[in-house]
Amino acid sequence: MILIKQLNCCFIKIYYLALTYHNKITKLNSMNRFQLPDLSYSYGALEPYFDQETMHIHHQRHHQTYVDNLNKALVDTRIESIELDDILGQVSQYGSAVRNNAGGHYNHSLFWEILSPTPKTIPTGRLANEIDAVFGSLDELKMRIKNAGLGQFGSGWSWLYVKYNGTLDVVATSNQDNPLMNTQLASRGVPVLGVDVWEHAYYLKYQNKRADYLDAFWSVLDWSVVEKKYDRIIDKLI
Numbered sequence: 001m002i003l004i005k006q007l008n009c010c011f012i013k014i015y016y017l018a019l020t021y022h023n024k025i026t027k028l029n030s031m032n033r034f035q036l037p038d039l040s041y042s043y044g045a046l047e048p049y050f051d052q053e054t055m056h057i058h059h060q061r062h063h064q065t066y067v068d069n070l071n072k073a074l075v076d077t078r079i080e081s082i083e084l085d086d087i088l089g090q091v092s093q094y095g096s097a098v099r100n101n102a103g104g105h106y107n108h109s110l111f112w113e114i115l116s117p118t119p120k121t122i123p124t125g126r127l128a129n130e131i132d133a134v135f136g137s138l139d140e141l142k143m144r145i146k147n148a149g150l151g152q153f154g155s156g157w158s159w160l161y162v163k164y165n166g167t168l169d170v171v172a173t174s175n176q177d178n179p180l181m182n183t184q185l186a187s188r189g190v191p192v193l194g195v196d197v198w199e200h201a202y203y204l205k206y207q208n209k210r211a212d213y214l215d216a217f218w219s220v221l222d223w224s225v226v227e228k229k230y231d232r233i234i235d236k237l238i
């Protein structure tokens, strides 16, 4: 009898230890589920258009905070095993911590990716044809993106995105929202280009002159990355 009791006790101890270990590992993995992506250029590489200090703070502090808070929010809400695109596609199910930080992580990752110190400054191929067909010209599209960014009251983003019917459109969103979110009822699709119009993206260099920052953006935007994103989306739709 005593032996059985001791055995039972031993099994319970082993089970408890295993469970604690499993929970620790799960928690550790989910705490690091999303990570800050490296930039493919140095913080000073986009000078004089985007200054080194802004790029450094924007990437290392602002984006890192979105990543940290997203990982924390996913643990808190027990939805850690889901892909970022899927979170955004059903974001209305979650609270504001997931919405703001999943959006913040996605939006900034895309933003860094489309910037380059040696950009392709004019689009070609299918994307260029579609820009001409929808907006009339590249200059007209640039004007639309700039005006959307200027018209966004407070913080947000200006986007070029592909609607689910395959056509291009421009829209501004507030905070860290984006066209992938199912809360974007009239403007849902997949972003190919996004410009951050939060003050933290430009205030050190441009102060209140958001228009000047939006003009400078075109000098560091790499259209070759946007083309690749566009082609991938269109190939999937066909």
Ligand code: MN3
Binding pocket: 058, 062, 108, 196, 198, 200, 201
């Ligand atoms: Mn930002």
